[in-house]
Amino acid sequence: MRVIVESKNDALIAYNVLEKRIINSGFCTLCGACEAACPTSALHITGEKVHRLHDCSKDLDLCPICYEICPHSEALLLRSLSFVADAPIKNEALGYYRKIVLAQAVDSKLREQSHGGAVVTSLLKYGIETKVFDSAIVSQTEPENPAKPKPSVALVPDDILSAIGSKFFPSSVAKAYGSAVYGHGKTDIAFVGVPCHVLALRKMEAWQHKIIDNLKITIGLFCFGTFSLGSMLEYIKKTYKISPSDIKQMRLSSKFVIQTKSDVIQIPLSEIKDHILPSCRTCTDFTSELADISVGGAYPLKDWSTVIIRTRAGEDFFYKAVENGIINTWVIEQEPKVFERIVVAAMQKRREALKEAKEMEEVYGYLPVLLLRETDALAHIKIEEIMTKNIKPVPQDITVSQFLDFVAKHHHIAYPIVNENSEPIGWITLEEASKVEKQMRNVTLVGQIAIRKLVAVYPEETALDAFKRMSEHEIGRVLVFDRVNPKKILGIVTKTDLMHTLTKQY
Ligand SMILES: Cc1cc2nc3c(=O)[nH]c(=O)nc-3n(C[C@H](O)[C@H](O)[C@H](O)COP(=O)(O)OP(=O)(O)OC[C@H]3O[C@@H](n4cnc5c(N)ncnc54)[C@H](O)[C@@H]3O)c2cc1C
Numbered sequence: 001m002r003v004i005v006e007s008k009n010d011a012l013i014a015y016n017v018l019e020k021r022i023i024n025s026g027f028c029t030l031c032g033a034c035e036a037a038c039p040t041s042a043l044h045i046t047g048e049k050v051h052r053l054h055d056c057s058k059d060l061d062l063c064p065i066c067y068e069i070c071p072h073s074e075a076l077l078l079r080s081l082s083f084v085a086d087a088p089i090k091n092e093a094l095g096y097y098r099k100i101v102l103a104q105a106v107d108s109k110l111r112e113q114s115h116g117g118a119v120v121t122s123l124l125k126y127g128i129e130t131k132v133f134d135s136a137i138v139s140q141t142e143p144e145n146p147a148k149p150k151p152s153v154a155l156v157p158d159d160i161l162s163a164i165g166s167k168f169f170p171s172s173v174a175k176a177y178g179s180a181v182y183g184h185g186k187t188d189i190a191f192v193g194v195p196c197h198v199l200a201l202r203k204m205e206a207w208q209h210k211i212i213d214n215l216k217i218t219i220g221l222f223c224f225g226t227f228s229l230g231s232m233l234e235y236i237k238k239t240y241k242i243s244p245s246d247i248k249q250m251r252l253s254s255k256f257v258i259q260t261k262s263d264v265i266q267i268p269l270s271e272i273k274d275h276i277l278p279s280c281r282t283c284t285d286f287t288s289e290l291a292d293i294s295v296g297g298a299y300p301l302k303d304w305s306t307v308i309i310r311t312r313a314g315e316d317f318f319y320k321a322v323e324n325g326i327i328n329t330w331v332i333e334q335e336p337k338v339f340e341r342i343v344v345a346a347m348q349k350r351r352e353a354l355k356e357a358k359e360m361e362e363v364y365g366y367l368p369v370l371l372l373r374e375t376d377a378l379a380h381i382k383i384e385e386i387m388t389k390n391i392k393p394v395p396q397d398i399t400v401s402q403f404l405d406f407v408a409k410h411h412h413i414a415y416p417i418v419n420e421n422s423e424p425i426g427w428i429t430l431e432e433a434s435k436v437e438k439q440m441r442n443v444t445l446v447g448q449i450a451i452r453k454l455v456a457v458y459p460e461e462t463a464l465d466a467f468k469r470m471s472e473h474e475i476g477r478v479l480v481f482d483r484v485n486p487k488k489i490l491g492i493v494t495k496t497d498l499m500h501t502l503t504k505q506y
C-alpha cells in the first residue's frame with residue numbers, strides 16, 4: 001500500500017502550495033497580493049519572482065492566506081464573484097454589469113498622451129482632487145527603464161498624470177496597495193489593474209483581510225495578456241538590436257510598437273506571442289469582470305474608451321465625474337461595431353483559454369485554475385449529469401498483467417479496485433501498473449499497488465464540489481457513491497470531464 005507522507009507544516013502552511021502550484025509552475029503574474037497580505041512579511045517580489053525571506057512555519061502553525069488570495073488559485077472564486085453579482089445584466093461574454101457606455105476625457109491633451117480615451121486618468125485625477133479617495137494605485141515606469149512598470153501610490157494629481165498609458169508587462173499593483181495601507185496610512189484607496197489584479201483584491205475582500213477595508217473603488221482594465229519583461233527585452237535586443245535604455249515608449253495597436261530616440265519599430269503580435277506569461281494563456285477574463293468599473297479600448301473609434309459599469313459604487317462615482325464635466329459619454333448602441341468587437345474578443349479569449357487548459361490537463365495532468373464564470377457554471381451542474389456510469393471495478397486479486405489486458409479492452413486509464421465483498425478499497429491506474437517491472441507483472445496483484453486514497457462525491461452534489469475535492473486532494477478523479485448505500489459506486493468524474501463540460505458551454 002502506498003503511504004502518503006505529508007509533514008504537518010506542509011499541509012497547513014499555504015506557502016508550500018503556492019510555491020509548488022503557482023510560483024514554480026510559472027503561473028505567477030507578479031501581482032504582489034501575497035506579499036501585501038502575508039501576516040509575517042515573509043514574501044517579497046524581487047526580479048521577476050516571489051521569494052520567501054524566512055520560513056513562516058516557524059512563526060505560525062497554520063496560515064492559508066497567500067494561496068487563497070492568489071488570483072491563480074481556485075480558492076474563493078465564487079465569493080469573489082458575489083461582489084458584482086447583484087448587477088441587473090449578466091452577459092455570457094462580459095459578466096455582470098449595469099451599463100456599458102463609450103467615454104472619453106474632456107481634456108484632449110490627456111487623450112493624446114494615453115492613445116485612448118484617458119478615462120482612467122481623468123477619473124483618478126478627479127477622485128483625488130475632489131477627495132473621493134485619498135490615494136490611487138497606478139503603474140508608472142522606471143525612469144532608467146521605460147519598459148518596466150513601476151507600481152506606485154499616487155497621492156497628488158501629478159502622480160496620476162505620470163502613469164498615463166498602458167504598460168504591457170507585469171506590475172505589482174497589489175503590493176503597492178499594501179504600501180498605501182501600511183506605509184502611507186491611506187484609508188480610501190482607488191485601485192487600477194488588469195483582471196487578475198482585481199481578482200486578487202476581491203479575494204482579499206472575500207477573505208475579509210484587514211487591509212481591504214481601505215479599498216474605495218476598483219477600476220479594471222481589459223486585458224489580452226502581459227509579456228514577460230526579461231524574455232521580451234532580451235528578444236528585442238537580440239532581434240532588433242535595441243537595448244532597454246534606448247526604448248522611449250512601447251504601445252500596442254494592431255502591432256507592438258517600440259519607439260526609440262531615432263526609430264519606430266512595429267512587431268506583429270504573432271511574432272512575440274511566446275513571450276506572453278503562461279497564466280495569460282489560460283485566463284478567461286477579458287473585461288475585468290470583478291471591477292467596480294472596467295475600461296478598455298473602443299476600436300475602431302479613436303480617442304474613446306469602452307466603460308462597463310458593474311457596481312452601484314462604480315456607477316455613482318462615474319456619473320459624478322460626468323456631471324462635473326470631466327468625462328464625455330456616448331451611447332454604445334450607436335456604435336454596434338465596438339460592442340461586437342468586445343464581445344467577440346471576450347468570447348475568443350475564453351474559448352482559447354479553455355482549449356489551452358484542456359491541452360495542459362492532457363499533457364501535464366494539471367488543470368489550471370478555472371476562473372469566475374467557469375466556476376459559476378460548474379456550480380450549476382449536478383454530478384449525475386456529467387459522471388461516467390457503468391464503471392467496471394477491478395478485483396484486488398488480479399495480476400498487473402491481467403489488468404493491462406483489461407485496460408487494452410476497455411480503454412479507460414483508471415479503475416476502482418474492489419475487495420471480495422465488492423467494496424471499493426482504492427484505485428489502480430495504467431500509470432501505476434506500468435511502473436511495475438515486466439518480469440514482476442505476473443506475480444504482482446493490483447491490490448498491492450493500489451492507490452488507497454478514495455475521495456467520494458455524491459450524484460446530487462455539483463461539478464464544482466467535485467472540482468474542489470480534486471484540488472484539495474491533488475487528484476485527477478473522484479468516485480461517485482450512492483448516499484443510501486455508501487459502498488455502491490455509481491460513477492466516476494475526472495478533471496477531463498469537467499473541462500469537456502465547460503468547453504461544451506462556451
Ligand atoms: C496589459 C494590458 C493589456 C491590455 N489589453 C487590452 C486589450 O486587449 N483590449 C483592450 O481594449 N484594452 C486592453 N487594455 C486596456 C487599454 O490598453 C487601456 O488601459 C484602457 O482602455 C484604459 O484606457 P484609458 O485611456 O482610459 O487609460 P489611461 O488614462 O491611459 O490610464 C491607464 C491606467 O492604467 C494603468 N496601467 C497601465 N499599465 C498597467 C499594468 N500593466 N498593470 C496595471 N495597471 C496598469 C496606469 O496606472 C494608468 O492609470 C490592456 C491594458 C493592459 C495594461
Ligand code: SF4
Nearest residue numbers: 014015038056063066
Ligand atoms: S505566513 Fe505568509 S508566506 Fe507563510 S503561508 Fe502565510 S501568507 Fe504564506
Ligand code: SF4
Nearest residue numbers: 028029031032034070
Ligand atoms: S499572489 Fe500574485 S505575486 Fe503572489 S504568487 Fe500569486 S500571482 Fe504571484
Ligand code: SF4
Nearest residue numbers: 195196223225280283
Ligand atoms: S491575461 Fe489574465 S492572467 Fe494575464 S495579465 Fe491579463 S488578467 Fe492577468
